[in-house]
Amino acid sequence: MKKYIYTTLVLICCSLIVDPVHAQDDSKSAEFISSGSIITSINFGYLGAERDRNFNHEFEKSFKNLSYDLRFSYFLTNTIALSSSISNIITSRNLFDYYNDIGAFKIDDRSIKLGLGAGYYHPITLNDKSTRLFIEGGLFRYSSTYKVSNYQSSFDKSYTGYSMATGFIIPLSTRLLLNLSLKRDAFPEEYILGTSQNGIYTEISRDTKWNSEINLNIGFSIKF
Amino acid sequence: MMIKKTTLYLIVTVLIAVPGIAQDTDYSFKKGDIIWVGNSNINSVKQYFYNSTNDEYHSVRSTQFSLNFKRISLLSESSGIGLLGQTQVLVSDRYNFSLSYLGAGALYRHYVLSRSKINMYVEGNSMLGYNIALADATGSTESDGFRIRPALKYGINFNLNKTAGLFFEIGPEWESSMKDLVFDSKALRATIGIQFLKNK
Numbered sequence: 001m002k003k004y005i006y007t008t009l010v011l012i013c014c015s016l017i018v019d020p021v022h023a024q025d026d027s028k029s030a031e032f033i034s035s036g037s038i039i040t041s042i043n044f045g046y047l048g049a050e051r052d053r054n055f056n057h058e059f060e061k062s063f064k065n066l067s068y069d070l071r072f073s074y075f076l077t078n079t080i081a082l083s084s085s086i087s088n089i090i091t092s093r094n095l096f097d098y099y100n101d102i103g104a105f106k107i108d109d110r111s112i113k114l115g116l117g118a119g120y121y122h123p124i125t126l127n128d129k130s131t132r133l134f135i136e137g138g139l140f141r142y143s144s145t146y147k148v149s150n151y152q153s154s155f156d157k158s159y160t161g162y163s164m165a166t167g168f169i170i171p172l173s174t175r176l177l178l179n180l181s182l183k184r185d186a187f188p189e190e191y192i193l194g195t196s197q198n199g200i201y202t203e204i205s206r207d208t209k210w211n212s213e214i215n216l217n218i219g220f221s222i223k224f
Numbered sequence: 225m226m227i228k229k230t231t232l233y234l235i236v237t238v239l240i241a242v243p244g245i246a247q248d249t250d251y252s253f254k255k256g257d258i259i260w261v262g263n264s265n266i267n268s269v270k271q272y273f274y275n276s277t278n279d280e281y282h283s284v285r286s287t288q289f290s291l292n293f294k295r296i297s298l299l300s301e302s303s304g305i306g307l308l309g310q311t312q313v314l315v316s317d318r319y320n321f322s323l324s325y326l327g328a329g330a331l332y333r334h335y336v337l338s339r340s341k342i343n344m345y346v347e348g349n350s351m352l353g354y355n356i357a358l359a360d361a362t363g364s365t366e367s368d369g370f371r372i373r374p375a376l377k378y379g380i381n382f383n384l385n386k387t388a389g390l391f392f393e394i395g396p397e398w399e400s401s402m403k404d405l406v407f408d409s410k411a412l413r414a415t416i417g418i419q420f421l422k423n424k
Binding site for chain 1 (some may be wrong): 263264265266267268269270271272274281358384385386387388390397408409410411412413414415416417418420
């Protein structure tokens with residue numbers, strides 16, 4: 001019951017947010033972003049699938065995958081914004097009984113990434129259209145859990161990294177924005193080397209390396 | 225069963241909650257309008273692995289390109305035909321391998337409810353693709369061959385103005401190899417996203 005009440009409230013809020021009473025097509029407005037503006041991007045996907053035949057050690061008999069990411073930027077002034085983001089992926093897989101010694105098993109894999117940042121959005125004009133060139137920096141926290149049912153164990157990973165981004169925001173209408181962004185995340189990961197003899201594990205060394213991830217994205221955002 | 229109940233509940237709640245939206249501006253679809261949905265992404269990850277042969281760490285890079293889209297041309301205010309496509313290419317220099325899939329198809333969409341700011345639709349589409357593997361969660365298969373994937377969708381979209389809207393879509397999909405046309409995979413997919421409307 002609580003879930004339904006919560007869902008109702010969320011839907012009503014969504015209805016109020018998308019109420020286009022204030023919308024006017026004026027994409028050439030010089031100030032399509034101003035102090036107090038909020039830019040949001042949203043992605044949500046769910047896929048539950050199963051296969052009747054031809055599954056082997058690579059194929060799942062079935063799986064469920066839920067993923068979403070949300071991003072908000074709030075403009076403190078006409079050019080400076082604070083941003084927050086959340087990205088969550090949850091996957092549950094039922095694998096075929098390929099290895100007879102352990103039987104059919106299930107893998108639960110979930111990760112969440114939370115980010116905070118600040119950016120400067122410089123107004124420029126491209127093809128007679130008001131556009132913003134932005135640079136942004138911030139920190140993020142990543143946590144993941146990988147759990148295999150038959151082994152009754154889970155592998156957890158978490159780290160804090162930093163990110164830098166640049167790109168363009170181009171208004172397609174008063175509320176719809178086209179994003180072109182190039183983003184680089186950097187994060188530390190600890191590599192532990194060891195040996196195992198007669199069931200006794202001995203750690204040899206422990207090194208921290210900085211991994212990186214570069215992302216070039218084209219997508220839509222909405223301004224409120 | 226639970227999913228069916230929840231879906232029905234969502235639809236009913238939206239129908240109840242949304243008619244309060246003011247109808248002061250006409251954002252209705254017109255014949256000749258074109259609807260675009262999709263995104264494109266390139267992701268490149270650099271990580272390290274330990275090589276015991278020479279007792280050194282080596283960096284490896286994996287790069288993935290993905291693109292998916294739908295383009296719908298409205299034949300009238302209540303129906304449209306279109307194209308859909310999706311592709312993904314993954315290249316890793318650690319194992320010197322690449323994985324990719326490519327799919328393209330056609331769709332027919334009929335709007336069962338057309339209001340200025342809210343539209344509800346049913347859609348039938350079919351995609352032919354190489355390595356599309358509906359029931360493969362990790363994309364690990366390399367030799368799934370040519371497969372066909374028909375799907376039914378039920379969707380609702382909220383027009384924010386004449387060019388932008390939010391949509392929610394849900395529906396079943398089936399998939400078969402092209403060799404024997406036995407549909408061995410099935411799925412339920414739901415999506416929330418932003419759509420772009422290009423007016424005629």
